[in-house]
Amino acid sequence: MKSLRTALGTLVLALLTAGCSLEGDYPQSSVAPTSDFALMIHELYADIFWWTLLILAVVWVVLAYILIRFRARPDSPVPKQIHGHMGLEIGWTIGPALIVVAISIPTIQAVFATQQGDPEGSLVVDVIGHQYWWEFRYPDSGLITANEVHIPVDRPVSFRISSDDVIHSFWVPMLGGKRDANPMRIRPEGEDPKYNWIHLTANETGTFWGQCAEFCGDSHSLMGFRVVVEDEAGFQAWQADLATPVAAPATAAADPAQDTTTADAAPAPAQVAQVDPLVEQGREIFHQQTCIACHAIAGTNAMGEIAPNLTLFGRRSSLAAGWLENTPENLQAWIKAPQDIKPGALMPGVAVAGGNWPATNLTDDQVEAIAAYLYSLR
Ligand code: CUA
Numbered sequence: 001m002k003s004l005r006t007a008l009g010t011l012v013l014a015l016l017t018a019g020c021s022l023e024g025d026y027p028q029s030s031v032a033p034t035s036d037f038a039l040m041i042h043e044l045y046a047d048i049f050w051w052t053l054l055i056l057a058v059v060w061v062v063l064a065y066i067l068i069r070f071r072a073r074p075d076s077p078v079p080k081q082i083h084g085h086m087g088l089e090i091g092w093t094i095g096p097a098l099i100v101v102a103i104s105i106p107t108i109q110a111v112f113a114t115q116q117g118d119p120e121g122s123l124v125v126d127v128i129g130h131q132y133w134w135e136f137r138y139p140d141s142g143l144i145t146a147n148e149v150h151i152p153v154d155r156p157v158s159f160r161i162s163s164d165d166v167i168h169s170f171w172v173p174m175l176g177g178k179r180d181a182n183p184m185r186i187r188p189e190g191e192d193p194k195y196n197w198i199h200l201t202a203n204e205t206g207t208f209w210g211q212c213a214e215f216c217g218d219s220h221s222l223m224g225f226r227v228v229v230e231d232e233a234g235f236q237a238w239q240a241d242l243a244t245p246v247a248a249p250a251t252a253a254a255d256p257a258q259d260t261t262t263a264d265a266a267p268a269p270a271q272v273a274q275v276d277p278l279v280e281q282g283r284e285i286f287h288q289q290t291c292i293a294c295h296a297i298a299g300t301n302a303m304g305e306i307a308p309n310l311t312l313f314g315r316r317s318s319l320a321a322g323w324l325e326n327t328p329e330n331l332q333a334w335i336k337a338p339q340d341i342k343p344g345a346l347m348p349g350v351a352v353a354g355g356n357w358p359a360t361n362l363t364d365d366q367v368e369a370i371a372a373y374l375y376s377l378r
Contacts, residue, residue, distance in 0.1 A: 027209040030173040034208065034229075037114060037176035037200035044110050048103055055099070118199055122156035125149060129161075129168030129181035129212065132219040132342060133308050133321040143242045144296070146308030148226045148316045152235040153205050159198040169214035172227050176200050178213045202229040207317065218344035224322025242298065242311055282373025285366050290357060294347070297377065307347065314378030320345075331371040335362070 026032075033042040070079070118124065126137040127149075136149040151157045161170050163181040171178035179196040187193060212223035230238065286292070287301055294307035302310070308321075316326050320342055324330040338345040339352060346355030350362050362370070 028173045028211060032174050033176075034204040034206070035175045035200040035202045037198065038174060040110050040113060041176065044106055047106065051102075114199070115197075116199070118158035118197065119156040119201075122158040122199065123151065124158045124160055125151065127159045127161045127170050127181065129163040129165075129170070129216070129223075131165050131217050131344065131346070132212070132223040134170075134210075134212075134223070134225040135164075135308070138239070141239060141243065143239060144309045145242065145311065147224075147318065147321045148228060150228045150230055150235055150238050151202060152232050153202050153229050155232070156199060156201045159200075161196040161198065162193065166216045167214050168212045168216045168223065170196075170198065170210065171213040172208050172210035174208045175202055175210075175227060175229075177210075180214055202227075205229050205231060205234075209322065211322075219342045222321065222323045222342050224318070226316075226318060226322055238312075244299070276372065276376070278369050278372040279376045280373075281366075282369035282371065282376075285362075286370050286373055289360065289362075291370075293357075310374060310377060312377055314375045326375075328368075328371045328375050331374060332367050335360075335367050335370060 030038075031042060031045070033039040124139055126135075126139060128135040128137070133147055134149075135144065135146050137144050159170065159179075161179050161181045162184045164185075165183060167183065168181040169178045170181055176198060179198050182194070182196065184193040184195075206229055208227045208229065210225040210227055212220055214220075216223065228238075292300075292302035292304055294304040296303050296305060296309045296311070297313075298309075298311040313319075314326075318324060319326045319331055320334055320338070323342065324334065334341055335350070337349040337352065338347040338354060339349060346357075348354035348357040348360050350367065351359050353359055
């Protein structure tokens with residue numbers, strides 16, 4: 001008996017601690033809601049889970065009673081044999097039917113609640129799926145970014161979801177989802193596009209992981225993204241930075257130790273900017289190569305629209321659509337051979353063509369310089 005109690009105690013403890021660490025260890029947990037939308041779905045799930053557990057408990061108790069009460073004994077006679085029982089059959093047909101009805105009522109209510117139009121004053125964000133990355137556009141400000149979308153906390157956001165090629169699906173487990181991203185190019189003439197929408201209000205700041213949830217080709221499983229939920233001031237600052245052209249040469253961070261201005265001096269004189277030659281070399285190569293045919297960087301001659309927008313690229317935590325940590329080393333590996341990392345990627349590599357583009361034939365030094373330049377966009 002004591003060992004049974006110890007075993008049960010261990011099990012309960014394991015379950016409890018598993019619950020505690022859900023958020024940290026599982027960035028795509030679907031049982032740690034952080035928006036009104038996700039909470040609605042989670043509560044539905046939790047309600048049904050507990051009712052199911054109750055039914056399971058009743059079934060187990062009845063089963064245990066029957067197994068013990070009617071167990072075979074050495075001198076037992078053969079039990080009464082039954083073939084067909086109208087009462088039982090009606091019972092086990094009607095019982096489950098009632099359970100299904102009981103589940104469907106709150107489910108249908110939740111479906112309608114999540115499908116209402118965009119709330120007053122909501123921030124509309126266009127979500128456009130591509131093989132294999134995500135584009136995000138803010139129609140109000142005209143700003144564009146890729147693979148890492150920023151939204152404000154405690155403000156309604158309406159994701160307007162579509163695709164540029166095949167069907168993808170937009171899913172951020174902790175914030176809500178999922179909704180198919182359907183191609184908008186193929187539709188009867190004169191007909192309005194039928195977008196899918198997700199309306200939600202995030203109630204926690206943080207970076208939340210998203211994932212394409214509809215098989216869309218070779219690298220479907222590598223088509224992730226991030227949603228950065230910020231306080232209103234942080235969000236506004238990020239938008240302002242995104243809107244600021246980065247035409248001036250990037251500068252290395254000024255060393256505060258060399259700051260000779262005193263605390264009470266009048267406005268400090270502009271610090272002498274340290275130009276990083278590697279960054280400058282990368283800038284030159286990037287803007288002279290075919291990179292700019294596909295990629296855009298606000299305020300420069302790079303205005304391509306068919307590949308991820310790279311404005312403020314250096315601030316992103318991930319690259320290759322949420323698949324790799326954004327480090328200069330990973331970025332170099334990606335520029336050298338995108339298809340090695342993401343099969344089917346349309347970007348050409350150093351020695352391999354990609355999409356309609358021939359191999360770039362960049363040297364290792366050139367790749368390093370381009371990575372340094374992109375990394376400096378922050
Ligand atoms: Cu995009 Cu799966």
